[in-house]
Amino acid sequence: MIEFASPSTDKAILEDSGALTPKFDAHGLVTAIVTDHRDGELLMVAHMNAEALALTIETGLAHYYSRSRKALWKKGESSGNMQSVKEIRVDCDQDAIWLKVEVAGHDATCHTGRRSCFYRRIELDNGEAKTVIIDDHRHFDPDSVYGKN
Amino acid sequence: MIEFASPSTDKAILEDSGALTPKFDAHGLVTAIVTDHRDGELLMVAHMNAEALALTIETGLAHYYSRSRKALWKKGESSGNMQSVKEIRVDCDQDAIWLKVEVAGHDATCHTGRRSCFYRRIELDNGEAKTVIIDDHRHFDPDSVYGKN
Numbered sequence: 001m002i003e004f005a006s007p008s009t010d011k012a013i014l015e016d017s018g019a020l021t022p023k024f025d026a027h028g029l030v031t032a033i034v035t036d037h038r039d040g041e042l043l044m045v046a047h048m049n050a051e052a053l054a055l056t057i058e059t060g061l062a063h064y065y066s067r068s069r070k071a072l073w074k075k076g077e078s079s080g081n082m083q084s085v086k087e088i089r090v091d092c093d094q095d096a097i098w099l100k101v102e103v104a105g106h107d108a109t110c111h112t113g114r115r116s117c118f119y120r121r122i123e124l125d126n127g128e129a130k131t132v133i134i135d136d137h138r139h140f141d142p143d144s145v146y147g148k149n
Numbered sequence: 150m151i152e153f154a155s156p157s158t159d160k161a162i163l164e165d166s167g168a169l170t171p172k173f174d175a176h177g178l179v180t181a182i183v184t185d186h187r188d189g190e191l192l193m194v195a196h197m198n199a200e201a202l203a204l205t206i207e208t209g210l211a212h213y214y215s216r217s218r219k220a221l222w223k224k225g226e227s228s229g230n231m232q233s234v235k236e237i238r239v240d241c242d243q244d245a246i247w248l249k250v251e252v253a254g255h256d257a258t259c260h261t262g263r264r265s266c267f268y269r270r271i272e273l274d275n276g277e278a279k280t281v282i283i284d285d286h287r288h289f290d291p292d293s294v295y296g297k298n
Contacts, residue, residue: 002278015261020271020278031194033182040189042238045180045245057271057278089191090280091266092259096194098267110241112164117240118247122169122206129151129169129206131239 002054007094015092022053023095029065030095034109037086037100043109044117046073048097060085062099079145080105106139111146113138151203156243164241171202172244178214179244183258186235186249192258193266195222197246209234211248228294229254255288260295262287 007021008014014021022030029047036043048056052063052072062083066073076082083101090097103109110117120131156170157163163170171179178196185192197205201212201221211232215222225231232250239246252258259266269280 002273002276004278016282018279018281020280031180033191033194035189035191040184040191042182042184042189042191042247045182045240054278057273088271089267090269090271091194092261092268093266096266097271098191112241117242117245118238119241120239122237122239122246124151124206127151129153129203130167131169132167133165 001051002057004050004053011093014094020090021094022050022090022097023093024050025095027067029067030097032062032064033096033098034062034083035098035100037102040100041116042118043101043103043115046075053097056085056099057088062101076105079108079111079140081108081140083109108139111142113140113142113145115139150200151206153199153202160242163243169239170243171199171239171246172242173199174244176216178216179246181211181213182245182247183211183232184247184249186251189249190265191267192250192252192264195224202246205234205248206237211250225254228257228260228289230257232258257288260291262289262291262294264288 005021007023028049032046032048034044046064049065052065055063062075064073082104085099087100108115119135121134123130123132154170156172177198181195181197183192195213198214201214204212211224213222231253234248234250236249257264268284270283272279272281
């Protein structure tokens with residue numbers, strides 16, 4: 001398995017050298033941003049520990065760390081909506097990873113059955129912030145895919 | 150200023166009601182994903198506390214919370230690269246916000262002067278993960294914009 005060296009305290013090295021030295025947070029995680037390689041649509045935001053990042057790079061299939069289940073999470077294992085990774089990028093301070101993916105199965109990423117987790121727009125309405133659903137197309141039925149409980 | 154109610158513990162309400170009830174983490178933050186409204190390019194990832202989110206919604210200019218400076222951060226105040234917000238979305242569990250923005254000034258978002266913070270691709274090279282710079286165009290000179298120190 002790929003091992004990652006500790007990040008340099010020298011910003012120039014973090015930002016400009018060829019070394020991948022992810023800056024994992026106090027919980028050992030970096031943020032992962034996931035977009036559709038076809039049109040760039042933002043699909044989801046998740047987290048990766050070192051194991052998930054290494055497996056993603058090595059296998060070409062997106063792996064995350066589930067904070068709620070406290071476990072490695074191979075995306076799509078229950079739903080079939082695996083993510084095949086077309087490109088991986090890293091940001092300037094190396095605490096965020098960008099995956100451009102091709103989604104298998106139902107072409108849906110959200111556990112609600114929608115294509116993207118970002119299916120609601122925020123709008124200001126008489127001084128109050130509201131959410132408005134702008135994509136309600138369910139590509140699968142969550143109850144039958146994940147089970148009622 | 151907009152105030153946000155506490156998130157419901159009922160997932161159905163979090164995911165389907167019209168209420169914006171951000172799930173701030175233990176540090177009082179949500180993740181903010183920032184893309185260019187023109188072509189969807191991922192520009193940066195940052196964090197927002199309740200004040201930054203409220204100001205962003207109310208003013209239409211992107212505000213974040215700087216974890217390193219421990220302070221509200223109006224993007225572009227030093228560099229001129231303000232972000233005018235064209236659309237705001239929220240994800241299913243309301244712990245991530247997506248801003249589609251128009252970047253003013255140098256049309257650059259990264260503090261290194263590049264358009265995007267994600268200017269490096271991760272590649273596997275003989276079993277080791279490396280980074281490769283794929284965008285090295287500097288829209289401004291960081292030293293002259295931010296000062297050497």
